[in-house]
Amino acid sequence: MADKVYDLVQLEELSGGDQDFINMMVDTFLEHTPGQLEELLKAQATNDMVTFGAISHKIKPNVDMFGIKTIIQDVRDLEQLGKAGQNNEELKTKLAKVEAELTIAFEQLRQR
Amino acid sequence: MPLMKIFLVEDDELYAQATKHHLSLNPDNQVEHFVSGKSCIEKLYLQPDCILLDYSLPDLSGIEVLKKVKSSQPELPVVIVSGQEDVATAIDLLKEGAYDYIVKDENSKERIWKTINNLRENAKLRNELDRLREEVNSKYDYSSIKGSSVAIKKVFRLIEKAIRTNITVSISGETGTGKELVAKAIHYNSKNRKSPLVTVNIAAIPNELLESELFGFERGAFTGATSKRIGKFEEANGGTLFLDEIGEMNLNLQAKLLRILQERVVTRIGSNKEIKVETRIIVATHKNLQEEVAKGNFREDLYYRLLGLPVELPPLRKRESDIILLAKHFLKSFVEENEIEELRISDAAQMKLRIYRWPGNVRELKAVIELAAVLAEDGIIDEKDLNFNSVGDELDNLVSAGLTMKDYNQKLINYYLKNNNNNVVEVAKLLDIGKSTLYRMLKNKELTVN
16 A cells, blocks of 8 residues: 555544544544535636635645645645635646545545 | 533534544533534523634624624623634634634644633633622622611612612711711612722822822823823723712812713823713712802702712611611621620610610711620620710710600619719709609619619
């Protein structure tokens, strides 16, 4: 298996050693975030930048919490670009990176 | 530590779970999660201790929820938790009454933890303050003013009327009749009881300091004004300002007081800015203000402005039926406070208390009883333990309402016996009555011979 793109240090610290809590949080992440990613892609495709900015904003703390470090800054940039209504190449590149990394993270978390 | 009921309003399930878990590490936190602003507002009747509010909700914005919460429960602390570091938004929210603004980042859980702990401490202090206020209220409820005489019942009725409104109250009465106690009873039973009662004894403050004391001053207003200070009017804003011994105020200050009462604004010394004050005024005096007006010592317009609801406190000699009741009350309090053996007041001592004229009124009675309690022996306060401090006319003390002719006879004969070494023959001669009458009275224990 490839190197993990996520890091649960923050979550473990928060759990205080409660493994059930960590499992519950991972389940909740896998339940909600793929749907949010889909909505994000749809908002970009339909040029609905208000929704795009709002969803980026919601995903941001979860990416932080699951330690997906390679896209922490990209998600922030997406939020700003979305709020500025700039559906441009820069946004598309960053969105593609975020989609790819999140997809890997989902898979790795399902198999952990 | 008191239980904290926390409403967590967060549509992000993951963040909500994490926050809930973290806060639940303290068993005194009881977290209830809402996914929308509306669902939280609908449950406000459950009386949460604080709200952790996500700024971006699907139905309402954070500021909309905040405004709705503040309109129904202005004291309820709302902590905004937001994913964006937007200083302008944060300032707007704080201006609208948000308790704190926390950005969702790696440090947010610690900040939330600290904020909740601060709120818990504040709640503890507030509870303590409420408890103390209740204690003060109960201390100054009606039961603190003892009496069942017609004269004092009339005062009770006036106090009840004063409590229902914000009317200015003018209390008059001799020294020691309990003017301050009445002012406190009015304030602590009124709707403004949670705001301060500020007392200023006009007679106790030199005239040259009184103005700055009442109205406050700005820094540099005069030599020695090194920092600004608010005056008693501002201090009492929302509550009650009790001006004791108002008759002692000089004419210059009376004019300024009149202006404040008319316009309801104060201006600090050294400033032109008018500050609105909503303060109930209670004044008290032992002087007859009407006479002072006639003498030119008190402004007539101010007199009528201050008159409001006049409450005249009767002197103790006109509440004779209350004397023993009050004496027993003061005795009981003294015994309890000092943890000494129970005491009772002998019949002869009660008689002595009833016929005295009490120029120092209730205050004097309290002092006399407390001293008697210290001097008393064998659990009884007797005549000899009662020492009256005021130098009064003995005849004045003798002539008191509520005594029968027989009482007067006994009192008079006792007085002569005491001053003639209990010489019955001499006293009979002096009073021109038969010796046998005196011997009969002595036999029947109607007279006191030491």
